[in-house]
Amino acid sequence: MLNRKRKRVKLILLGLTLLIVSAVLIGYAMKDGIEFFKSPSEIVRDPPAFGKRFRIGGLVSFNSVKVLNDGSVSFQITDNSSAIEVHFSGVLPDLFAENQGVIASGTLKNENLFFADEVLAKHDENYMPKELVDSLKERGVYVGPIEK
């Protein structure tokens, strides 16, 4: 019986060790793995450190999408009061379009230029990323899905 208990204690200790290791790893990974969400106005008001990863969300400005010489794409993300220029060298999502909601994640190169390595757009006609809806609502420029 004593042996049984000892074994159980051993197992529990092992489980605890693993949990502690995972907690430490989680804490450590959170430092790099987390991205904050900001709107263009927030960035202009209080620019994050250059090189720190975060997400920016808003609408793609009308007539702002251009293909650059190196094959990457440039466009502006706006929340109708400020705008940030975004450069992106990946493949734009299929539902990416001007005047549509978009979220880009990456780092700030200088105060007005954002280098994105991922761009999310709407997945279907009615869907918009939640952060974006909230942020657009705050600024009063949100137009809900059209009731069909």
Next chain:
Amino acid sequence: MLIEIAHVSLILTLMLSLIQFSIPLIGAKHGWINWMKLSDTTAFLQFVLTCFGFFILMRAFIISDFTVKLVALNSHTMKPLIYKITGTWGNHEGSMLLWILILNFYGFLITIFGTRLPAELKCRVLSVQGLISAAFLGFLLFTSNPFARELAPPIDGNGLNPVLQDLGLAFHPPFLYLGYVGLSVTFSFAVAALLQGKIDSSWARWVRPWALSAWMFLTVGIALGSYWAYYELGWGGWWFWDPVENASFMPWLASTALLHSAAVVEKRNTLKSWTILLSILAFSFSLVGTFIVRSGVLTSVHAFASDPSRGVYLLIIVFLFILFALSLYAARFSSIKSVNQFAFFSRESGLVLNNLLLSVAALIVFIGTLWPLIVETLFNEKISVGAPFFELAFTPFIILLALLLPIGIILPWKRGKVANLKSNLLTVAILSVISGSAVWSFQTGGRILAPIGASLSVWIVLGSLFDIVKRIKLFEVTLLNSLKRLTKLPRGDLGRFVAHMGFGLMIFGVSAVSAWEIEDIRVAKLNEPYQVEDYTIQLTQVSEFAKFNYITRQGVILVKIGDDIITTLFPEKRFYPIQITSTTEASIHSNIFRDIYVVLGDNKSQDFWVVRTYIKPFILWIWLGASMIALGGIISLTDRRYRLAMFM
């Protein structure tokens, strides 16, 4: 009229599910056989009625009956027939109906394959299934009725989303649901066992086939989804740690752990209470996953339009089920006694470690997935948790798991000897270190990941092979005799071998592609070749033509090594005029050594086009490995002892 009948049939199903939950449970308590027998009938009727409802909805999609609101919103007369059919579950209401259909399908299967089960256990299992069915039917009927009518039916319908018109996308949800919802059966078995207070190795023998099939379908569903993302999203990623992917991955990790711990209960009649807990947790993860996907609370590339009232209802269901099951577990915990003991060096210990590692891995995915919700609720700050988090926090545990695997399979039950272990695995260990170093010296620069992955892969593959070679006495007896032994091996062991080999190959694929992939983006001039690694890429032509419901702009890209033409690729950009959207279609040349993946972008002028080229070494091994893992599950399912437990 048919639509209203279908609606009524679902309401009837709800009634039936409530009967199935209550009457047999009371019957089981008092030993009233007739009350208990009722559940067979109700389970059958539930299945038939849900089928009827589902197929009427599908019919509405096929004939484009736009007087049904759901069809009007999500279908279109111009859609190809196959996508009209798959469109039935390509939306919130329809996919919930599919969820319930599969749940009731499993209920029906329990009545068929459960004839050998003790009557009390079976009717309790079906009773829990009835409760789950009732909760989700309530959710469907009260918040997401698929049969609501449209008063002003449109002529063509509104749903022609071209991104959703894809076979891989259309067919992975049914597989995922067969997996997700299949775990409800093990959940019900666990709750029923707790209600009865009796768990033994025959319980594990009944549960394990259900866990195996659910796990197998989940594997297929996740692999299909990942392959779809790979070829469809256009940048060659295959796993994004997206909330919706994680939602399917958590139950997969938990059910993988469950399979292993149920093996211990089956063979050694110990580790029982942990196995019960895992059965509960696996389905709880399924429920949490359903909540994440269906409520749209987390930003995801998969998310659909969401409605808060649905989220709240789902959250309540999920919370109540988990709370109920865990409290029952806590109350009955002390009555589950595991009698058999095992030494520290034993198969049992190996499997305990496997379970601990898989559970911690699932926990990490869980925390990473829900963290944005927690932070937003507590601090009102919007964040997202990306791939770097998961790669850093999750990978170490999988590496440990891989290190342990060959040791675990070679250890005997009850008690093993360290000396035996050494003599058996030393060669395998040396070989894997050698292959890792070979990869290390072969690559110039590159990440440390590739040599580690190669070593682990060889370690698992050779370790599994070694076990089998020893079992069939290859080289010890004649070859013919060995083959005979191979066919005589229990299917369960053979399945285990195949699945573990698959895991080994997959590890290599994952580490190779993350360490060695090459990406090239440039503005290419027509007919002017350029080099990407060893490959000469040449865009020879771009032409436009009209197809069924889209216009395509297709590039012709010649891929050569030196003067040998390897392949011609045809990446496309499609434009769907009705929806005013376009989609990117990558063109891929696959073999077991590498994929060449090209995407055609926009044009700068007539002769200058953006072309993206990715060389992805060994990426096919990821899905090859996943298929072998699923295949291993199928082979194990045919094991004689499960057939005996079911039918005789």
